[in-house]
Amino acid sequence: xxxxxxxxxxxxxxxxxxxxxxxxxxxxxxxxxxxxxxxxxxxxxxxxxxxxxxxxxxxxxxxxxxxxxxxxxxxxxxxxxxxxxxxxxxxxxxxxxxxxxxxxxxxxxxxxxxxxxxxxxxxxxxxxxxxxxxxxxxxxxxxxxxxxxxxxxxxxxxxxxxxxxxxxxxxxxxxxxxxxxxxxxxxxxxxxxxxxxxxxxxxxxxxxxxxxxxxxxxxxxxxxxxxxxxxxxxxxxxxxxxxxxxxxxxxxxxxxxxxxxxxxxxxxxxxxxxxxxxxxxxxxxxxxxxxxxxxxxxxxxxxxxxxxxxxxxxxxxxxxxxxxxxxxxxxxxxxxxxxxxxxxxxxxxxxxxxxxxxxxxxxxxxxxxxxxxxxxx
Numbered sequence: 001x002x003x004x005x006x007x008x009x010x011x012x013x014x015x016x017x018x019x020x021x022x023x024x025x026x027x028x029x030x031x032x033x034x035x036x037x038x039x040x041x042x043x044x045x046x047x048x049x050x051x052x053x054x055x056x057x058x059x060x061x062x063x064x065x066x067x068x069x070x071x072x073x074x075x076x077x078x079x080x081x082x083x084x085x086x087x088x089x090x091x092x093x094x095x096x097x098x099x100x101x102x103x104x105x106x107x108x109x110x111x112x113x114x115x116x117x118x119x120x121x122x123x124x125x126x127x128x129x130x131x132x133x134x135x136x137x138x139x140x141x142x143x144x145x146x147x148x149x150x151x152x153x154x155x156x157x158x159x160x161x162x163x164x165x166x167x168x169x170x171x172x173x174x175x176x177x178x179x180x181x182x183x184x185x186x187x188x189x190x191x192x193x194x195x196x197x198x199x200x201x202x203x204x205x206x207x208x209x210x211x212x213x214x215x216x217x218x219x220x221x222x223x224x225x226x227x228x229x230x231x232x233x234x235x236x237x238x239x240x241x242x243x244x245x246x247x248x249x250x251x252x253x254x255x256x257x258x259x260x261x262x263x264x265x266x267x268x269x270x271x272x273x274x275x276x277x278x279x280x281x282x283x284x285x286x287x288x289x290x291x292x293x294x295x296x297x298x299x300x301x302x303x304x305x306x307x308x309x310x311x312x313x314x315x316x317x318x319x320x321x322x323x324x325x326x327x328x329x330x331x332x333x334x335x336x337x338x339x340x341x342x343x344x345x346x347x348x349x350x351x352x353x354x355x356x357x358x359x360x361x362x363x364x365x366x367x368x369x370x371x372x373x374x375x376x377x
Contacts (some may be wrong), residue, residue: 002099003029003372004038007086009105010049011042017292018125020186022105023048028365035369038099040089101154101372109148119154119375124178126159126289126310127166128216135215147171154375157181157368159290162311179371182315184361185295192272192299194353206235206262207335208278208302210271210293213241213248218284218307218325220251223261225284225331230260234339238263239274275300279345280338283307284325291315295359298352303345305334319348319355 005026009019029035041054087110094102094114102120104111111120129136130143150156150171156178158164164178207226213219219238226236236257238244244252244263252258264274275281281297283306294316297304306312308322321337324330338345 001034001101001369001372001376002036002038004090004093004099004102006090006102006104006111007040007042007044008108010044010046011086018105019046019048020292021123021125021183022103023052024184024186024361025365025368026052028361029369032365032369035365035372038093040086040093042086042089044086101375103372104149107142107146107149109145112149112152120149120152121155121157121371121375122149122153123157123159124163124167124289126163126287127170128287128289130170131166131287132216153177155179155371157371159183160311160314162314163289179367179374181364181367181371182359183290183292183295184359184364185299185356186292187268187272187296187299188361190268190272190299192276194301194349202277204235205233205279206237206277208237208239208274208281208297210239210281210283210296211241213238216286218286219248221325221328222282222284222331223252223255223257225328226282226335227255227257229332229335229339230257232260234260234279236261237274237278239266239271240264271296272300275302278302280305280321280335282331282335283312284323284331286310286325288312294320295356298356301349301352303338303348304352305338315359317355317358319351321348 005022009022026037026039029037039049039052039054043055044050090111091114093099094111097116097118099118102111102115102118104120104122107122136142150173156167156173158167158178158180159182161180164175164180167173168175168178209219209222211217223236226234230236238261241263243265249258252261264270266274275297280303281293283291283293283304285291285307287310290311291306294304294306294312298319304316304320306316306320306322307325309325312320313322321334323334338348
């Protein structure tokens with residue numbers, strides 16, 4: 001069975017959850033004789049796509065990388081779509097028709113005029129833009145595009161039961177067409193040793209915040225909650241998400257915690273160390289479709305404090321300490337609890353490893369293949 005994946009998720013951004021999801025699927029299928037993954041070849045700054053080794057790097061990559069970096073820094077634009085015609089590469093493969101199932105990686109409806117009668121499968125990652133529209137003022141196009149391609153899709157993959165419920169509710173889809181397929185851990189491919197807590201080996205004890213800091217990620221509320229606790233004996237490290245913006249720096253300064261809150265640019269190896277040495281990973285997001293960082297933390301033996309909303313209880317089970325993300329007192333109480341109880345921290349590390357065993361990319365790939373088979377029926 002030949003499955004065509006398109007360019008959309010890989011076109012922008014060096015690291016992001018959605019392209020990593022599709023990359024893991026492709027890597028799993030490369031080890032299998034039952035599914036042959038097909039992808040367009042184009043230049044991009046996305047590291048996950050580059051790791052698939054579809055193109056050999058050449059001297060022009062460095063030139064284009066420099067142009068892209070400067071464009072993002074000064075104009076907040078990424079010219080890769082214009083420079084390499086990624087969409088045209090996918091359209092060429094669609095027109096050729098040498099595939100059985102199409103699995104678009106995002107929801108732009110450009111492909112509908114070229115797909116013909118071939119079935120296509122959509123993965124629904126989350127409905128945050130529907131649940132919290134106030135944080136996505138430009139989501140009209142997202143909603144319109146999603147509705148357009150949902151109408152003709154053969155099957156749907158929801159990455160949690162929570163996401164399935166939201167999707168069926170907002171888009172009036174037959175639940176029988178939606179299969180729930182869990183992710184695996186992005187650190188699954190690494191041999192990460194089970195370590196004792198490593199706080200003593202770091203510059204300072206810290207709580208870890210991972211990823212983007214958009215409004216629905218609840219970063220500001222989290223910092224407000226822990227600000228009274230921050231000192232030379234407790235810092236916050238923000239992994240990824242880009243350097244602090246001016247408004248974020250002003251916010252931290254207004255609370256008097258600028259010297260205790262740090263941003264780190266990350267690679268997988270660096271992020272693993274940050275998880276391993278953290279007192280805990282705190283995930284205060286208002287809504288997520290799955291919450292991959294939870295599995296990352298479990299992989300590294302890092303205790304998890306997270307919101308009691310959306311998919312979090314489904315993924316973290318009884319292993320996390322939960323809080324209400326809308327209440328500062330609830331967040332602060334959860335942090336106090338983990339700070340004051342070393343025995344609890346050690347216990348959470350151990351049971352985190354056990355919870356992690358429920359999830360794997362091999363299982364994800366097998367169950368996704370079954371969805372492709374259903375789409376062909």
